[in-house]
Amino acid sequence: MKKINIKAITGLLLAGVFTSCSDKLERLPYTSIELSQSFKTVTDAKTWNNGLYSQLRGRVYGIYQFSTDIQGDQLNASLDYGNRNGNPHRWDGFLSDDYTIRDVWSGYYSGINNANIAIEGFKTITPKAGTETTDLNKYKGDAYLARAYYYHRLIVRWAKSYEPATAATDLGVPLVLVYDVAAKPARATVKQVYDQILLDITEAKTLLTAVPGKQGSTRFTKHVVAALEARVKLDMQDWAGAKAAAEEVITAGTYPLINNQAELLAYWKDDAPKETIYQSLTAKPSELANTNIIYLGLVAQTGKFTPDFIPSKWVVDFFDNTDFRKAAYFSAKTLTIQGTDYPGIVLVNKYQGNPALFTAASTNYQHAPKLFRIAEMYLISAEAGARAGAATEAAALTRLNELRVARGLTALVGLTGVPLFQAVKDERFRELAFEGFRLDDLKRWHQGFTRREPQNINTITQGPAYQGLTIAADADKFVWGLPTNDVTINPNMKPQNQGW
Amino acid sequence: MYAWGLDISLLLLETRHKANHMKQALLLWLAVAMSIPGVSQQTDTTLKKILEEVVITGYNTATRKEYTGAVSTIQGSKLNKIPMASFDQMLQGRAPGLYVASGSGQPGAPAKVVIRGQATISGSIAPLYVIDGIAVESGVFMTMNPGDFESVSILKDANATALYGSRGANGVILITTKRGKAGALSLSFNTQHGISQPTRSSFNVMNTEERLQFEEEVGLETGRPIGPGWIFSALNPANAALPPAEKQRYAGILDSLGNIHTNWKDYFLRESAPFHEYELSASGGTENIRFYSAANYYKQEGIALRSGIERYSFRTNLDVTSKRFSAAINTAIGYTNNKLIESENGPAVINPMASVYYGLPYEQPYVNGQLVHSGNKARFGGTYDTREGSDALERSQNSTYNVNQLKGTLNTALKYNFTDYLYASTNLGFDYRENVEVRTIKPGTYSGGQSSIPGRQGMHAEGMARYFQFTAVSGLTYSRTLHDVHQLTVAGFYEFNRTKYSSMQLTGYGITPGLAGTISSITPGSALNGFIPKVEGGRTGTALASWIALARYLFKDKYSLNVTFRRDGSSTVPENNRWHNFYSIGAGYDLKKESFLASHEWINTLRLRSSYGTSASPFANNFAYTAGYGGSRYDGSPAIIPSAVGNEDYNWEYSKTFNAGVDIALLDNRIRLIADWYNKRTEGVFVDKQLSQTSGFNSQKINAGVIRNRGIEVDLSGDIIRNENLTWSAGFNVAYNQNRVISLGGVNEFTQGASIIRVGLPVNTHYIVKWGGVDPQTGKARYYNRDGSLTTSYNVVSQSVATFGTIDPLYTGGITSRLTWKNFSAEVFFSFAQDLWRYNSEEYYTLNPQFIFSNQSSKWLSRWRKAGDITDQPQVSEVRNFTSRDIQDASYVRLRNVQLAYRLPADLLKHTQLLRSAMIYVQGQNLYTFTSWGGFDPEDNNSTAYFEYPAARTITAGVSIQF
Known part of the structure; x- marks a missing residue:
């Protein structure tokens, strides 16, 4: 009797111990990685860094690029276009709850969020001396540069062009530099946003100074930093700064201009790297990019x-x-x-x-996707030179002619002043066509447009909002509206841009 | 009508009269006989007292007079021989407040089971299933043999479910399995055989004559060439200038097409799909060791071509008693091979249920015994039809979709009695399930050569999913009656529960014909051969630790008080909300024990109950609270990107339920009534909160909504005639549930496709444009604007309204009646669901000019043709939009089961010296449905009829013998 008693109790106790041993409620998901687990080593940082690039690949081309070209003056909607991207093309029906606006905005901000988390997270990693330190610095620099890139895209699309006289009062986009889901950020001024972009570029420049540029680079290099700096400073009408940054890339000689038909065909068809300062890596079948599918079908x-x-x-x-x-x-x-x-x-x-x-x-x-090409640097240098004053006009014309001659055109002679600027604009029109620059350029130059004659009227959707559309200079919708969702949810997201 | 816990009451008796072996033997016989229809009613009817019914409450059992919660008990005898493979389907209409809706007639398919209404928007609605104290996976029952079930208890109110804490809010379904009784070996053999057939013969599509005429008319009305009926028509202006010989040839073509009458139902559906079941069970043992052992073989072909189920299951329950120590060891294992159709519940042609509608009536699938499909029709000189039906047939013949399931449930329950009133117990067990899913498409066939298949040489996909749930409960129970008036039970437990789930799947190509059906048939892929295989998989898991306490007190059999407490710690919520307390309190008052009722002999029982308590429901996603980072690639190296926003304040959806009930028995217990009223308020319901996108995310799930379910449940049964030779009993149960969204935390509504979540309406409310009929002058479709005006333009955003009801029925229940006369017995059972509306999307596809090349509904024949026509079917050229026209009343009353049985006379069996009892029976399942629903089957587990596999009618005959 006594014996059984002890055995039985032992058995029951053992069962109890067995169960309490497995008392582990702290479980981590298997299919995704929790934040606390993701910033421990430089290898983690490398994975994050790849994530930044992978995400950037998803935020170029596709609607990120063609939406503004559709809104601009170079395209007609075909008769079978099925109202795909019809709203930006027609302007009047383009509203702030349009998916284009919402998706591009949220795409850039999620990219910024990723960079913000990375910038904070990288600080918690202590690298060993040597390659670990060099690598981590590179990753940090990449995060700053990615953030600068996204903020530049945001400020160009959602705010008035940078005008030195009014930039400190014109409203820009909210500056979010720390991850906070609950935050309700207010709009910063245009100047504040550009200042932040320049700060990030400066950080990136220091951290990436030892990363040499190369043709078709799929990672950020010091040339990518300079290329973004040139683009940003041109917007800011910092002619000297823009020219200096563009010249830094041009004079490095890494990216010679293509000067024959065969090579240029291959450059666009086969993604030959020669003129490319940075392109997102794309590989089949699992690393594909957005596509500009609207043009062929x-x-x-x-x-x-x-x-x-x-x-x-x-x-x-x-x-x-x-x-x-x-x-x-x-x-x-x-x-x-x-x-x-x-x-x-x-x-x-x-x-x-x-x-x-x-x-x-x-x-x-x-x-x-090609984010930065050397031809743009020639055009930036030429435009900055042409607009800075008589002293730099000759050098500007030289850069312009270098590009023209390389493309099979003749050199222009003796242009100065307004005609020179116009020649630069025309060349920009040609060289960068359908690369997402046109609408931003018109906005920056304070020019309006009239859509013109189509190739065959029977193939296009006709109407006053289509091939007959005329848009005045500085029309409201050159600047996109703040997405309705954010305006509704965030009481500080005000005022809405004019005309939306 | 229910044999109120009879056999369990017998068990109680058994323990009370342990010494009485004679009686025990008798009871054993009775208990075994219980499982035979026709025998259970033959026993002493005085035992049928409502309050003596034993209710299984989880962690403990109690009689109804001690218990204050709302529980319905379904006897195993109601489930044991029903010709269905998944036991949850058998519960339909058996208990009030339990809504069972099957989405598929595929043998073995699980049903949607909802107890007391849906209390969530995006979370889980499934109840918790517990077998012999061990939690098992919900929705996976096809491998379990319901013949092993002794009883099924449905726990509904907080008093019952709070004991299950964070898993209890959707209700709990407790299953107890059969146990052996001491005594001589008892063998039982049951077998039944029969057929399944479609419940309706017509699909309401056009026949050959109608179709050819329709094609000609569409041509005349619109000029649109939709088939040979117009292309070869003499009325077609394009044919006017043809030479006479050609005209004659055209007429000949039409004539020969007109002589083809293909009924696609004959090709895709089976008119008499065989059904077979064999079951052998044995039980017996000594006072110290008792066993129940049963083996079951179940084979049912589906009414759709190639579908079916085959199951082998085996269970042994062993009870060991050694002085103060006792152990119960339960083992059940089963293996099922389930053969399925493809793309069920979708409009794709490869879904045979869609092809039955789409196939043209003048399309002849076979020529000289050979199937003519799009891949080989050129060899036959081409065809004038679309080959849609034949292609589907070819696909069906050259592809497979099988799920093999291995499932085991094992547990060991140990108990040690320290004294007569204090015992320690522990119950360890696990539920294991493994699914191997194989899909193949044969190489060298038309289907196997489709461009969607890399390499175009067939496909083999094989996936394995493994589910494991471990449960351990240990605790002490004190139960004592003091001074004959105070009956007290106090118990405390610690429970640990762990689930693990993993899955993997590979899809390979380039199938070597001789090896088809196995992974070895796959050609290793490379960039050169194009046979790149796909590999997928995932893992997840949960852990739950709990402290449980319960107390029951009964004073003078008159006043009862139940208190339960549970503290749950779960891995599925973030740290700051990890531990939470759940409680319930209930009280009962038996008025019959008062002196003023003592004289009213016609009242046998009059008891009031009430309870209040809290519980929560588990999450659909185990790690929804974590801010997760998903994987990606860059330059061939791993990358991570933020993928889930997470929520640090993520918490359970808490239900607070108030329940008031009454138990009444009248006229010598001939009329029995159990009724409950409840108000269940679920707070912290997850809603998607839109975020400022500057945060990097779009939306976040937050606990902000409130949903209320309020209703009444009535379970009434009575013995209308009760004498020695004849008994006639009837039962009726009905539940009314009103579901309301009370709050959405700031917003007033949001839409989810064609339904809306709006404050003040039920959760699954339809939201669509109101159909305005056909304009008799123009034949155009009209739609209502929100202001009540009619228009011909359709805008789903600005015109949708929410006045078309919901997919959840307001009333559900069942009606049963049973007649026993001498050795004959007959039982009928109806189930019903009322006041629910569903989309009939089948008509969206078969009354739509966009799909007019496929066969269409014969409703087209009554379309608008000329000014003045009054009809509900617009002209052919009108674009088909989703409107309230597609919402139909899906209420139904279904004759769910009819059973006739004859028990061989005992005198006759005596001579055999072998047989103890024998019975022959016939039964029909799903015999007839009363409904105004226009589609194939009103019953469904979702909002839309979408070419589902309809439920079959099954008729079987069987023999049940006891040795």
């Missing part, structure tokens, strides 16, 4: 095309036949619109898809 079965947007006639005609870019950027195709074939319509062929990235028999429009 290849129907694989017929080999014909149903694009959403077609370049206007004057845009095509703006390219001289000797211009290597004409063949590289455009291609005459047979369109099928509403069941009817239209041969010989010129389409934007800049993003036809790199065959090396195809995941099926026909194109998936994949390219390595």
Whole structure:
């Protein structure tokens, strides 16, 4: 009796011990990584750094790029465009709750959030001397530069252009530098945002000073820092600063201009690296980028095309036949619109898809997104020089002509003043067409536009909001509205931009 | 009508009269016989007292007079022979407040089970399932043999569910399995065989004549060539100038098409799908060791081609008693092979339930015994039809979709009695489930060569999912009656529960024909051959630690008081909310014990109960509170990016339930009534809070909403005739549940597709544009604007209204009646759900000009053609939009089961010296449905009829023998 008693109690006790031993309520999810687990070593930092780049790849091209070109003056909506991206194209129906505005805004801010967390998190890591320290500095520099890039995109799209006289009072976008889900940030001024961008660029410059530039780099280098600095300072009308930064990249000689047809075709089709200061790495099948699918719309079965947007006639005609870019950027195709074939319509062929990235028999429009190209540095140097005054005009014309000659055009002679500036603008129009610059340039130059004659009126959607649209200089919607969601939720997000 | 816990009452008796072996043997016989319809009613009816019914409360058992919670008990005998593979489906209509809705007629498919209404927007609605004290996975029952179930208890109110704390708010379903009784070995053999068939013969689609005429008319009305009926029509202006010989050829084509009458139902559905079940069980033992052991084989073909289930299950329950020590060891293991159709519940052609509608009636699938599909039709000189039905048939023949399930539930419950009133107990157990899911498409076939298959040479996908749940409960129980008037039970437990889930799946290509069906048939992929396989998988898990206490006090059998307490610590909530207390209190008062009722002999019982308490429901996602970072790649190296915002204040959705009930028995217990009223308020319901996107995220789940479920449950049963030869009993249960969104924490509403969550309305309220009929002058569809005006333009954002009801029924319940005369017995059972509305999306596809190349509903024939036509079907050219027209009343009353049985006379069996009892029976399941629903089956687990596999009608005949 006694014996059984002891055995039984022992058994029951053991069972109790067994259960309490497994008392572990602290569990971590298996399929995602908790924040506390992600900043321990330099290897963690490397993974984060890859995340920054991977995220950046998802925030270029696609709607991040073509939305402004659709809003601009170079494209007509095809008759079969199905109202895809119709709101920005028509202007009047473009509202602050438009998905374009919402998605681009949230895309940039989530990129900033990622950089913010990384900048804070990297501080908690103690690297060993040597490569660990060098690497961690690189990762830090990348995070600052990514943040500067996103803020620059935000300030360009959601605020008036930087005017030295009013920048301190013009409203910009909220400056979020620390991760806080509950924060309800107010709008900073344009100047505050640009100052922050310059601060981040300065940080990045120090941290990335030892990272040499190379053609087609898929990581940030000191040249990428300079290229962003040139772009930002041009916006700020800091002509000397913009010119100096652009010249730093040009004179390094790393990225010679392409000066023949074959190479330029390959540059756009096959993502040849020669002129590229930075491009996001793209690889099939799991590292694909956003695509600029609006321009072609290849129907694989017929080999014909149903694009959403077609370049206007004057845009095509703006390219001289000797211009290597004409063949590289455009291609005459047979369109099928509403069941009817239209041969010989010129389409934007800049993003036809790199065959090396195809995941099926026909194109998936994949390219390595090019964020900074050397040609833009020539144009920045030329524009800064042309606008800084007579003293720098000659040097500006030299840079402009270097680009023109390389592209198969003749050198311009003796231009100064307004004609020189206009020549720079025209070249910018051509060189950077469909790369997302046009609307921002018009806004910066305080120019309006009138959409002009299409190639074939029967292939396009017609109406006063389409091919007949005229927009005055500094029209409200050059500056995008703050997304409705944020205005509703965040009482400090005010006032809404004019006209929205 | 229910045999109120009879066999458990018998068990109680058994313990009271331990010495009486004679009686025990008798009881054993009775208990075994209980499982046979027709026998259970033959016993002493004085035992049928409502308050003596034993209720299984979890962690403990009590009689109803001690207990103050709301519990419904379903006897195993109601479930044991029903020809369905998943036991949850059998619960439909059996208990008030328990809504069971099956989404599929696929044998083995689980049902949606809701107790007392939906109290969440995005969380889990599934009740907690517990078998013999061990929590098991919900929704996975096809491998369990319901024949092993002794009883199923449905715990509904807080007094009952607070004991389960953070897992109890959706209700708890407790299952106890059969146990052996001391005595001679008793063998029982049961087998039944039968067929399943579709419940309706027509799909309301056009026949050949109608279709060809329709094609011609559409051509005349719109010029749109939708098929040969127009293309070869003499009325087609394009044919007017043809030479006479060609015209004659065209007429010939139409004539031969007109002679083809394909009924696609004959190709995709089975008219008599066989059903077989065999079950052998044995039980017996000595006073110290008793066992129950049962083996079951269940095979049911589905009414859809190639679908079916085959199950092998085995259970042994062993009881060991050694002086003060006792142990119960329960083991159940089963293996199921479930064969499924593809893409069920979707509009894709590969779903045979959709192809039955889509296939054209003049499409002949076989020519000289060979299936003609899009892949080989050129060899036959082409076809004039779409080959939609034939392609689906080809796909069905050359693909497989099988799920093999291995499931085991094991537990050991140990008990040691320190004294007669104090014992220690521990119950350790686990629930294990492994699914192997295999999908294949044969190489060298049309389906296997589709461009969607990399390499175009077939596909083999194999996935494995493993689920494991471990539960351990240990504690002390003190139970004593003092001075004959104070009956007290106090118990305390510690429980630990751990779940683990992992899954992996691979999909490979380039199938080697001879090896098809196994992973070895996959060709290793490379960039060159294009056979790059896909590999996926995931893992998750939870841990839950709990302290539990319960106390029950009964004074003079008149006043009862129940108090429960549970403290739960869970890994699924963040640290600051990790531990939470749940409690309940309940009181009962038996008026019959008062002197003023003593003289009213016609009242046998009149007891009032009330309870209040708290509980919570588990989360749909185990780690929703953590700020997580998802994986990515850059330059071939790993990358992480923020993927989930997390929520540090993430907390349970807490339910607070008040319950008031009454237990009444009248006229010598011939009329029995259990009724409950409840008010369940669930606070902290998750809503998606929109974030300022400058935070880097769009929305966050926060505990902000309030949902209320309020209702009445009535369970009434009575013996209408009760004498030696004849008994006739009837039962009726009904539940009314009113569901309301009380608050959404700041916002007033948000839409979820075609439904809306709005304060003041039920959670699953339809939200769509109101149909305004067809304009008799123009034939255009009209829609109502919100201001009540009619328009022909459709805008789902600005016109939608929420006046079309909800998918959750207001009333549910069941009706049953049973007649026993001598050795014959008959039982009928109806289940019903009323006041619910669902989308009939099948009509969206079959009354839609966009899908007009497929076969369409014959309702097209009554469409608008000319000014003045009064009809509800617009002209052919009208764009089809989703409107209130697609919402239909899905209320139904279903004749769920009819059973007829004959028990062989005892005199006859005596001579055999072997058989103790024998019975033959026939039954029909799902015999008839009364409904105004226009689709195939009103019953569904979601808002939309979408080419689901309809429930079958099953008719079986069987024999049950005891040795």
